[in-house]
Amino acid sequence: MSSSAIHLSKATFTISAPDIRRLPEDSGIEVAFAGRSNAGKSSALNTLTNQKSLARTSKTPGRTQLINVFEIAENKRLVDLPGYGFAKVPLEMKKKWQKALGEYLEKRESLKGLVVLMDIRHPLKDLDLDLIEWAAESDLPVLCLLTKADKLSQGKRSAEVLKIKKTLAQLNADIKVQAFSSLKRTGAEQANNVICNWFAAEDESEQEVEQAQE
Template sequence: MMRIKKAEFIKSALKPEHYPQEVIPEVAFSGRSNVGKSSMFNQLVGQKSLARVSRQPGRTQTINFFLVNNSFHMVDLPGYGFAKVPLKVKAQWGKMMETYLGKRQQLRGVVLLLDIRHKPTGDDRQMLDWLIDNKLPVIVVATKSDKISKGRRQHHLAVIKKELALSPEQQIVQFSSQTGEGKELLLSGVEALINE
């Protein structure tokens, strides 16, 4: 399994001309605002504050590139579906993400984050459908798994699968930034995407 020995923030970008120029594989992380993306990043790379964790949802407003093990980029996309962001800004984010996801040659796949405690939203379904339509491999991750008892988790995962129309055998990685649960499984998935 992949071990992350080094991870560093490289740059933020709004347009393709701002993206890093290196031709190395990239894996993007996407999800609703407040789904725990920054905390997951920090848990995966074993650093407390590589990605800035904010109490205020919708803080990530650029595409952020992190160089991992000097060999690939983990890419943090702006959270979607946050109500307090003006519609004009939302439209800009949508265009920025669609440009990155649709045109970036180095992109190998997307990790789609959902909060295990909540039913997927229309935004989540739209994002998954868009990724599938554009033939981008997706790893579905249910975050904040430590907030639900192990006995209740299968019920919550079944709801997610039903709402997203996933096949029963589709694996969902249960992940906790607090306990590290799911870290090895997710890193294995990321490694598989990079090596494809």
């Protein structure tokens, strides 16, 4: 199946779950979105799916408190994970979100790609780096979207992308880095292509396994 057959714009909300036990059956292909609570995750999801309110956005960071699932095709899902880090919420609530996030990452077999969103002005905080290193060790492809790129000049934006690419190259893993702006749609097409190609590659891989078993 080619990536052109997969359209993120077909995403429809499926379920909000407090933990992995309430999620859809662990089969098929999932691409998860993760990032600090103020990274603009919901806005990025809306931009990539070309929908204004698929994911709820708020002026108050940390509104994504549950695991939100969006289906784009049969057995193909986008997953919006609870934000981490910044949110001004009680510690107990924050711990609950982190547990749900950690469980999903460690136990979800259908997770095949991870989009990590970071504010281009404040990238690679400890939790971001922990997440990217974990994905690298788990052989999970990563797309780092440096959000709010419209806040920087073209020169500063390019320099920041280059610096982060060099830092993450040391992990020797499948990690792509690009500038992204929900406001200007900067990088939206490239990010869309990367994610659709992940779905297509997993489709081909599953078909090869099925053929080998026949």
